[in-house]
Amino acid sequence: MDGSDADAAHETTGIGHDENMPRPEVPDMVRRMAAGISHDFNNILMVIKGYADLLANDPEVTDRTRDHLGIVLSATEQAAQLVSRLMAFSRQQVLDRTVCCLNVIVDSVLERHRELPINHVRLDVELDQSLPPLYGDPELIAEAISCIVINAFEAMPTGGTIRVRTALKQAPSPVDGQTGGAFLNVSIRDDGKGIAPAVLDRIFDPYFTTRRTGRGTGLGLAAANGIVLQHRGWIEVESESGRGSIFNIWLPTGESEELRMKTDERNK
Numbered sequence: 463m464d465g466s467d468a469d470a471a472h473e474t475t476g477i478g479h480d481e482n483m484p485r486p487e488v489p490d491m492v493r494r495m496a497a498g499i500s501h502d503f504n505n506i507l508m509v510i511k512g513y514a515d516l517l518a519n520d521p522e523v524t525d526r527t528r529d530h531l532g533i534v535l536s537a538t539e540q541a542a543q544l545v546s547r548l549m550a551f552s553r554q555q556v557l558d559r560t561v562c563c564l565n566v567i568v569d570s571v572l573e574r575h576r577e578l579p580i581n582h583v584r585l586d587v588e589l590d591q592s593l594p595p596l597y598g599d600p601e602l603i604a605e606a607i608s609c610i611v612i613n614a615f616e617a618m619p620t621g622g623t624i625r626v627r628t629a630l631k632q633a634p635s636p637v638d639g640q641t642g643g644a645f646l647n648v649s650i651r652d653d654g655k656g657i658a659p660a661v662l663d664r665i666f667d668p669y670f671t672t673r674r675t676g677r678g679t680g681l682g683l684a685a686a687n688g689i690v691l692q693h694r695g696w697i698e699v700e701s702e703s704g705r706g707s708i709f710n711i712w713l714p715t716g717e718s719e720e721l722r723m724k725t726d727e728r729n730k
Contacts, residue, residue, distance in 0.1 A: 511538045557599040557692065561716055564596045564603075564628055564646050565589040571607045572626065575615065582621025589628045596646055597716035598693045606689040609682035610650050610697075610709045617654025617707065625651040633712055634698075645695070648711040657701040665699065 517523055518531040572585060596603070614624045627649040657665060668684040690697050695713040 507538050507541055511535065511542075514538065557602065559598055560600065561595045561597055562600040562603075564593055564648065564713070565591070567596075567600050567604050568607060568626065568628055568648060571604050571611060574608070575611050583615055583618055584623045586623050586625045588626075590630065593628060593630055593646060595716035596713060598713065602689045603693065603713070606686040607648060607650075607711065609686040610711070613683060614650055614652035614654070614707075614709075617652045622653030622706075624653075625649070630715070644715065646713045646715055648713075649708060650711075651706060651708040653706045656703040656705055657699070657707055658703060662699065662701060666697070 514531050514534045518528055629647045630644050631647045633645045666683050666687040668681055687697055698710040701707040
């Protein structure tokens with residue numbers, strides 16, 4: 463997703479609250495359409511996967527046919543991931559909320575990515591061990607963080623360092639509906655080429671990319687943004703051409719979310 467602009471100054475963009483660079487909101491109609499298509503497509507995938515599984519376990523099926531069915535099942539898994547990201551973008555995911563630890567989520571994501579076959583990329587990780595709990599869906603939050611980490615890897619094809627930090631910080635500019643105060647923060651910084659100011663405010667648009675086609679689904683950052691917004695958080699991006707990018711994920715603490723939900727329940 464990184465671009466370059468030799469004359470670019472330092473730029474920052476956020477979702478829904480950047481006064482200097484307002485970003486148009488995705489119309490509700492588009493999100494509803496994405497959610498509807500995802501639901502219908504998922505139902506079709508379930509049928510394809512179900513019958514492929516049955517055939518693959520049929521003792522009368524030849525080894526060659528079983529190999530072909532394995533390819534079909536692999537393709538359905540990739541399609542299911544695409545459906546999941548469309549649902550995340552549309553903010554229609556069913557959240558399985560629980561009290562969880564942000565550091566555990568981050569560490570599990572990084573453990574998977576340490577095995578990626580990407581040369582000369584180093585992970586520099588510092589996790590604040592005094593963080594309060596998070597109240598959210600750990601699998602979806604992990605997916606959002608993973609999408610941004612993958613973006614950081616891809617921003618450095620010749621190598622570099624990805625710096626990951628967690629902390630409890632005062633949010634500089636909370637989104638609408640938030641009252642400020644302390645938020646959980648995940649910072650992911652890469653040494654890539656940076657993002658050109660002309661496209662910085664579009665990086666969370668679905669299928670927008672400055673990279674050559676054929677790499678990824680084009681929904682990674684859009685899905686990450688949708689997941690974080692659905693958790694009443696937001697993502698800020700700082701980028702300077704030639705000096706990399708910093709993605710800051712802001713999430714409310716578990717205590718603040720439980721208080722908000724109790725207040726909403728009393729007001730019903």
